[in-house]
Amino acid sequence: MTLLGPRRPVREPVPFLDLPEAHRRIRPELDAAWSAVLDHGAYVGGPEVARFEREFADHVGVGACVGVANGTDALELILAALGIGRGDEVVVPTNTFVATAEAVRAVGARPRFVDVRPHDLLVDPAAVEAAIGPRTAAVVAVHLFGQVADMPALDAIARRHGLALVEDAAQAHGARLAGRRAGALGHAAAFSFYPGKNLGALGDGGAVTSADAGLVDRVRVLADHGRDPHDRHVHRVSGRNSRLDTVQAAVLRVRLRGLDADNAARRRVVATYRDLLPESCRVLAVDPRGEPVHHLAVVEIDDREAATDALTAAGIGWGIHYPIPCHRQPAFAGDGPPPSLPVADAAAARILSLPCSPGTTTDQIERVAAVLADHPRRDR
Template identity: 45%
Template sequence: MIVPFLDLQAHHAPLKEDILAAIGDVLDSGIFAGGPCVGKFEQEFATYCETEHALGVKSGTDALWLTMLALGIGPGDEVITVPMSFIATAEAISLTGARPVFVDVDPETYTLDPSALEGALTPRTKAIIPVHLFGQAADMGPILAFAEAHRLYVIEDAAQAHGATYQGKKAGSLGHAGCFSFYPAKNLGAIGEGGAITTDDAELVHKISALRDHGQTRKNSHSLLGWNSRMDGIQAAVLSLKLKQLDLDNAKRRHHAAQYDKAFTQVPAVIAPVNKRGDGHVYHIYAIQTPNRDGLIEFFNCRGIGYGLHYPKPIHLQEAYQHLGYKRGSLPVSEYCADHLISLPMFAGIRREQIHHVTETVADLVESRLIA
């Protein structure tokens, strides 16, 4: 049996006619960059995230970068974040000219460990970017309290957490701003690239609106230097469609995660994800810890099972960040995760027997004594 890591064809198949009709409408309107479809999606997404505003941009990386630029973050500033993320989180900080300062993650949730913040604070610190990794919100209570005490911005990296909640509040509505990616593999994915910023701050909206459109505040009036990060009308139209089924898809993911969890209670050599957010976890990724990841990969390859590694090298050890001076051992929990986590097939449409095939394969590896 083949179990892909992700099956986007199957995901889109039942939506195909609606998607093609939505693309047809955009084609007929003749408005492709920004325009009414983008405005409509922005309103819908703001309502969904329980924020006053949402702004569509070209990608999640742009969402983070433009938010920081609009908040005045730049050279000489420091932004605290985690190395256990996709590199874009840190890259966006570096693109502003500021310096990323990495703190380690909690060993259970793999999200920013609030107790590490004090040690990373300097007079140059301007913001904290917690990452809601794998669909689970970071521990925002203590992070927001720390930020308030030290007058720091909190920018949520919610690229993996569409629909996730923390104590009943939506990801993207907790900090000063939330940054989302609509990369196709995300829980809410475009059929190309896309991103959004959610916020209640009208001034921030005004600045990002200009920054994403070459610094224009009025036609042909460029009050500052910006960039082209307008959301594509076709992506917005498709995202509006797919937003309608996001909650159902997330509920399916939670159901699949519960199936995996149940099977792994019989396999003590495997550490299943720890869910501290109940129904607020949206399982973008379901990653387990195993002492013999290479052995499991061999088994998966032989049995037609896809997998992912998120992320095999933490950001502070990437070549691009060697100039910051971090060494192996600087952030041990993130490094341990990089060496031991493997992401199992997870998508709304995965079938029960496919999950069974994955869990049986993991159990067989244990039985073969390749992992203790």
């Protein structure tokens, strides 16, 4: 007879992002939404698309919205609609997902990378102004990790130099600064509805918002093969095919109803992290004028490799956003030697994204905090 020792309790993994749980809560509404699409059969350009565009524009607080295929297309279409192209430069923070810079390249312009602020890793307005030159046509403000960039300062700079100010709001659905939502603070804004976003579809999707209805109309034409809005057989310009499909719009309409509540839950998650994490983890600062939505719960930590090894061993999900700043990506090596952007370079080796979903529990956060407090530091 084999004697067995006491069994250790098996603890469930802590997911980095729990999408199945988020969808379980609204499954009956989702079932009704896509059943309606199946019944009417308008799988492209169905009525749910226009309804979502109106509802999302109202949520953001702007006059117009057009759904497109993804967030990268949204950025590219904005730049194209603004007439930005070959010979132009666009100022872009280096601490962003590569899509921000890809969109600039896609219209034939050159991204001019600038550094970020050390306390929140958002674009530094002083660095933006220092980078402006005779070829600068626009500034892209990235609302990274769910917090709005310093738009009052950036807007003043853009106005002073006669530049377009574009918002990359792919990580900031519902975020506010001084009472105004992301997506209503520049000439136009690009949103992504990739499944992991705060407002996510069940596949790719994106949108452009703006108070300038004419700009949105130009985006709509470009995204629909350059088609004349009054005669679908006439193509006034050379455009492309970039559309938000009906079923995704139907899903987004359901998820939009709970977005503010989900964002409030994310704020509670990050507030709990602030209370429980050890001093070795620095949670990024929040602008007191703002209301972030914490698309990601980002901290800075000294020995990231040891920390991530310990988290993995404990069954806890994690991410890094982003380990290689854009100015050091091989894709942009042809633009010349990488500029000196010390804040982003230093942060790239220290940033760590912790589990953060509306349903992340205090127990799960306590487990994360305990692992990060106890993990062994390697000699450096």
